[in-house]
Amino acid sequence: DSALEGWQKIVIGALLTTIVWIAATYFTPPDDEDTLRAFVKKVNPGGPGWAKYSDGVSTEPWPVPNGILCMVLGCLGVYGFLLGVGQLIYGHIESGSLFIVLAIVSSIGLSKIWK
Structure with a gap:
């Protein structure tokens, strides 16, 4: 048996995961514009955040x-x-x-x- 309750394990896991992804976001370089444009052309993700990389590729509204x-x-x-x-x-x-x-x-x- 563990000394931690189940909910405590979940909270600690969530905190550790959050710390790691925030650190990875700040300490790794961003992708270049060409990579992002190629991604949008191939995957066509929705939403307003990808509009500047789409070059008018998507004509469908974000569902x-x-x-x-x-x-x-x-x-x-x-x-x-x-x-x-x-x-x-x-x-x-x-x-x-x-x-x-x-x-x-x-x-x-x-x-x-x-x-």
């Missing part, structure tokens, strides 16, 4: 913000239906109806955004 919105709406829809049905089963008509309406609105929003 991550839209994906996050879809994830939030999907969670609201699923949990709204679950909690709404549970509330209705226990006779809490007002709160159950409110959850069901939230779920329906979220699901409609999700279906309109996710195409």
Whole structure:
């Protein structure tokens, strides 16, 4: 057995990992512009951080913000239906109806955004 609790091991591991990647970031030289441009041309990573290396290569919009919105709406829809049905089963008509309406609105929003 170890003298450290499980959560303490995780915190120490996270701290050590963070110290190492920050040190590697500051003590190693950055890649040159040509390497970054070749990477963007080959991989086409999304996001605003790569725009200055893209040279107009990517014409597709970055899907991550839209994906996050879809994830939030999907969670609201699923949990709204679950909690709404549970509330209705226990006779809490007002709160159950409110959850069901939230779920329906979220699901409609999700279906309109996710195409």
